[in-house]
Amino acid sequence: KGGEEEEILIDIDQGKLASLGITPERLGQVLAGSNINRPGGSLESIESQYLVRTLNEFDSIEEIREIAINPVGTAPVRLADVATVTWGAKEREEITRVDGVEAVEIAIYKEGDANTVATADAVLEALKFIPDGLPEGMELVVLFDQSRFIRQAINEVRSALLIGGLLAIAVLALFLRDVVPTLVIALSIPASLVATFILMYRLGVSLNIMSL
Numbered sequence: 001k002g003g004e005e006e007e008i009l010i011d012i013d014q015g016k017l018a019s020l021g022i023t024p025e026r027l028g029q030v031l032a033g034s035n036i037n038r039p040g041g042s043l044e045s046i047e048s049q050y051l052v053r054t055l056n057e058f059d060s061i062e063e064i065r066e067i068a069i070n071p072v073g074t075a076p077v078r079l080a081d082v083a084t085v086t087w088g089a090k091e092r093e094e095i096t097r098v099d100g101v102e103a104v105e106i107a108i109y110k111e112g113d114a115n116t117v118a119t120a121d122a123v124l125e126a127l128k129f130i131p132d133g134l135p136e137g138m139e140l141v142v143l144f145d146q147s148r149f150i151r152q153a154i155n156e157v158r159s160a161l162l163i164g165g166l167l168a169i170a171v172l173a174l175f176l177r178d179v180v181p182t183l184v185i186a187l188s189i190p191a192s193l194v195a196t197f198i199l200m201y202r203l204g205v206s207l208n209i210m211s212l
Helices: 014-019 024-034 061-065 116-127 146-176 179-202
Strands: 006-012 036-044 049-056 083-089 096-098 101-103
Touching (some): 006 024, 006 061, 014 024, 146 179
Antiparallel strands (some): 036 049
């Protein structure tokens, strides 16, 4: 989000176009037909299947300027003869700012079955190498990291388990007044937690906000 997106601007000279008997609609059809990227079906053999695409895209702005826009059999007329073709920028629909400074926002999403924390760690590790290649005056800032909430939830669960376990043992010791039963119950608490995490691992359930 944010930033400017380049596009090619074609400024038509209506007078020249009309003198050639070419309508803007016809010009649009010529441009669309000269820049094609669409599926063309597939070819199948005994062992393989090949996908076919029809490719005839512009490689440069010069190719666009040199397009013949008049009907076949008449004197050749290039697009550059009736229009000015230049690089420009699309009209922006939104502007992103960070600390009051205009910025470009890039969102990275994980696959549905990917681990959020592992994905975030891999992305953050890769981001360490990007600042060296940025132009002067630009910097890379992480605005939102979903793994932070998961890590926070894990820490809260860990703290809750520790405090809850200690309180449970203290209450049991207070009421039972016997070391052996208290130790048996105290050991069963971490054992049940370990069994739960093993079952989650076997079932492919990852640690996330919902599972915690």
